[in-house]
Amino acid sequence: MSAASIKEVARHAGVSLGTVSNVLNRPNRVAPATRQRVLDAIAELGYVRNDSARQLRAGHSRTIAIVVLDVANPFFTDVVRGAEQVVEEAGAMLVVCNSGEDRARERRHLELLEEQRVRGVLITPVGHGGQPDLERLHNRGIPVVLVDRESGRANCCSVAVDDVLGGRLAMEHLLEQGHRRVAYLGGPFSIPQVADRHAGAAAALAAHGDTGELRVAPTDTLTVSAGRRAAAELVTLPVRQRPTAVFCANDLIALGVLQELTTRGLRVPDDVAIVGYDDIEFAGAAAVPLSSVRQPREQLGRTAAQLLLEEAETGATHRHRHVVFQPELVVRHSSDRPRR
Amino acid sequence: MSAASIKEVARHAGVSLGTVSNVLNRPNRVAPATRQRVLDAIAELGYVRNDSARQLRAGHSRTIAIVVLDVANPFFTDVVRGAEQVVEEAGAMLVVCNSGEDRARERRHLELLEEQRVRGVLITPVGHGGQPDLERLHNRGIPVVLVDRESGRANCCSVAVDDVLGGRLAMEHLLEQGHRRVAYLGGPFSIPQVADRHAGAAAALAAHGDTGELRVAPTDTLTVSAGRRAAAELVTLPVRQRPTAVFCANDLIALGVLQELTTRGLRVPDDVAIVGYDDIEFAGAAAVPLSSVRQPREQLGRTAAQLLLEEAETGATHRHRHVVFQPELVVRHSSDRPRR
DNA sequence: CAGACTGCATGAAACGATTCAGAAGAGGGT
DNA sequence: ACCCTCTTCTGAATCGTTTCATGCAGTCTG
Numbered sequence: 001m002s003a004a005s006i007k008e009v010a011r012h013a014g015v016s017l018g019t020v021s022n023v024l025n026r027p028n029r030v031a032p033a034t035r036q037r038v039l040d041a042i043a044e045l046g047y048v049r050n051d052s053a054r055q056l057r058a059g060h061s062r063t064i065a066i067v068v069l070d071v072a073n074p075f076f077t078d079v080v081r082g083a084e085q086v087v088e089e090a091g092a093m094l095v096v097c098n099s100g101e102d103r104a105r106e107r108r109h110l111e112l113l114e115e116q117r118v119r120g121v122l123i124t125p126v127g128h129g130g131q132p133d134l135e136r137l138h139n140r141g142i143p144v145v146l147v148d149r150e151s152g153r154a155n156c157c158s159v160a161v162d163d164v165l166g167g168r169l170a171m172e173h174l175l176e177q178g179h180r181r182v183a184y185l186g187g188p189f190s191i192p193q194v195a196d197r198h199a200g201a202a203a204a205l206a207a208h209g210d211t212g213e214l215r216v217a218p219t220d221t222l223t224v225s226a227g228r229r230a231a232a233e234l235v236t237l238p239v240r241q242r243p244t245a246v247f248c249a250n251d252l253i254a255l256g257v258l259q260e261l262t263t264r265g266l267r268v269p270d271d272v273a274i275v276g277y278d279d280i281e282f283a284g285a286a287a288v289p290l291s292s293v294r295q296p297r298e299q300l301g302r303t304a305a306q307l308l309l310e311e312a313e314t315g316a317t318h319r320h321r322h323v324v325f326q327p328e329l330v331v332r333h334s335s336d337r338p339r340r
Numbered sequence: 341m342s343a344a345s346i347k348e349v350a351r352h353a354g355v356s357l358g359t360v361s362n363v364l365n366r367p368n369r370v371a372p373a374t375r376q377r378v379l380d381a382i383a384e385l386g387y388v389r390n391d392s393a394r395q396l397r398a399g400h401s402r403t404i405a406i407v408v409l410d411v412a413n414p415f416f417t418d419v420v421r422g423a424e425q426v427v428e429e430a431g432a433m434l435v436v437c438n439s440g441e442d443r444a445r446e447r448r449h450l451e452l453l454e455e456q457r458v459r460g461v462l463i464t465p466v467g468h469g470g471q472p473d474l475e476r477l478h479n480r481g482i483p484v485v486l487v488d489r490e491s492g493r494a495n496c497c498s499v500a501v502d503d504v505l506g507g508r509l510a511m512e513h514l515l516e517q518g519h520r521r522v523a524y525l526g527g528p529f530s531i532p533q534v535a536d537r538h539a540g541a542a543a544a545l546a547a548h549g550d551t552g553e554l555r556v557a558p559t560d561t562l563t564v565s566a567g568r569r570a571a572a573e574l575v576t577l578p579v580r581q582r583p584t585a586v587f588c589a590n591d592l593i594a595l596g597v598l599q600e601l602t603t604r605g606l607r608v609p610d611d612v613a614i615v616g617y618d619d620i621e622f623a624g625a626a627a628v629p630l631s632s633v634r635q636p637r638e639q640l641g642r643t644a645a646q647l648l649l650e651e652a653e654t655g656a657t658h659r660h661r662h663v664v665f666q667p668e669l670v671v672r673h674s675s676d677r678p679r680r
Numbered sequence: 681c682a683g684a685c686t687g688c689a690t691g692a693a694a695c696g697a698t699t700c701a702g703a704a705g706a707g708g709g710t
Numbered sequence: 711a712c713c714c715t716c717t718t719c720t721g722a723a724t725c726g727t728t729t730c731a732t733g734c735a736g737t738c739t740g
Binding site: 003046048049050051052053055056059061071072074077078080081084088093095096097098100105108109111112114115116117136139140224252255256258259262281282284285286287 | 343386388389390391392393395396399401411412414417418420421424428433435436437438440445448449451452454455456457476479480564595596598599602621622625626627
Binding site for chain 4: 355356357358359362369370371374393395396397398399
């Protein structure tokens, strides 16, 4: 049972502590015969390294943490998968922590991670990210990379996706399909993504020159049912004022809109076209396959992890970088040119 | 920068090591005045406990790991959320590891977790769960709880959901709605869940007495596109042989079926009724809201974590338990009684 | 053959927290 | 004065690993 230490391995193999350690960490410094004896002893005793002792000595662990707003959100799960690839390649371990959009839980996680002397932290902070908690980590020499947040003038790396561009792409596409009355559904606008996507759409309309209208139908959350409610309201408009297309701040809203419109006998895309955002797995599997703006989610995770590892290795000489990815529009049927 | 140790705190406050430790761990053993001086020193130096040293001394960590087959699967994310609640309440930390259905990665994770001397492991193992890796953990005194796997005669606790019952509930419901030709879509049957759900459905049909048919349309995966393909094939049957209802091994398949049938002009539920399994978030938001068998996913996670903590505390005297939860059928519109 | 070098093995010191036997001092009782 | 008890504080020992100065043979060089 339990707890065979390096010392017992040494005794068993008839060598000293240091030699066993060398076999483990610099095998080629040890004569083959000796090495084999040690390896046999290890196998026989079922010895397993004690990482706590290692870390204590090393001053830090080899694990990297990612703190996400919601483990169940497909956006984050894909980011996690991306980060995982890079971290594991580097022989480290990725642990996933869930803040659940709760500042207190976020703080508690960060405290525990700090106690564990993690090698670095990837985080999408609750709120905008000017947290003093993050500041503290940084001061303590623990690298932090912001995910899907602009760090502004801040003192850490960040990876994000250009949401303004995403909004523009969606709007340009709708304009090309001939739409001139478009609604933007989403909210709250306190979420940077929601505001940016709208700003992009508005900019595209302005650049287009033609007269045209971008009506904003704010929602209180980014959920399917919020989408349904918003759609129900749009439908009450007189036909001549009713938007011929809607651009939704995310796919959940878009799915809600699709569902509500269909229920009320409006055809998508012939009566109302829809473009969503995020390209979640179900976007393509909806009753009418949904056009959507896709973000390079795994890529985001991979890059974030790379930046972190880089910073962890170079240390003080590190120069912070801010990587911004470009989203792409995936055109499916919900935004086909209406047949009239 | 970095690394204020307990020793420096002691010097700063003019007390000994042991006193600082007491302030941290048994504050009431220390005179209030002294305690305050120590706390001030801690605040001033920005001291943070070093968990590695703590663990080294204690012999084990306070983190609990959960190893899941797929971080992106809504089933597991809910289980994680449930486990989180319990683990955090107990003042421990939950780390999520992703095996991605890959035995090698699973093994690597377990090795690292063992090196870290985690307090316990919740796991849905790749395959059936007779792994020697798990055996090793157990021998080393690290409690293991199987999630969504029957441990058979095995030497650890387990939590699971009765999939046979779930299959029965779905089938009984369809029989009640008057269906006599039903298809079961799902696969591969090597997945215990797929086989059990079918077994339950078959049992319900047999118990019903009446003649009736349960046709099996095996799929190679449990995805939306697999569902579409299977549905496309069903549609080619002569109307008199075509099933009037399908029971799908999970919701993704069900959504695929719904989509394909709709595309081909068949009405759900009037021409074909559908019952899915898992009750994922999108089940209720589908074009036709989907009837589905719901598993108590968070509950599963909570209970698993409770069993684990219990075992970690009681130690050798622990008696393993196997908890089986009952699923429930959520009836929506995809299985409404057909109007004819 | 002295001196330099190489290859291999050694074991004490350090990392930082916890624990525990016991010292020091205060107060009470006789 | 003496013995007890109680509270409060002390500091050495300990956990398991890594590192590094050191030692010991043997080999090569001139």
